[in-house]
Amino acid sequence: MTSPILDSTSKSIAKLQTLAPEQQQEVLDFVEFLAQKYAQPQQPPQKRVLGLNQDKIWISDDFNDPLSWWAEKFISMSLRVERSVTFAQRLVEKQSQWF
Known part of the structure; x- marks a missing residue:
């Protein structure tokens, strides 16, 4: 008994072989796009460091006040x-x- 993945793969390859070379290239490009889009990141993102930019930026005291002007x-x-x-x-x- 064949697995559903192998059966699906062989069907996809059979259909791919019926396409013109330009269309095959489009399929390959799309597959590469999907592989890149859903690739797992190599390293986890760095955690934020609290106070890293302390005293490097300034926000006005009235920042949250209504903009009546x-x-x-x-x-x-x-x-x-x-x-x-x-x-x-x-x-x-x-x-x-x-x-």
């Missing part, structure tokens, strides 16, 4: 855009009256 700036910008659009619309209306 941003909201004010955004609102004023959107108002300017609205005014620009209405001004442009009025210009277009005036222009249509001229011609």
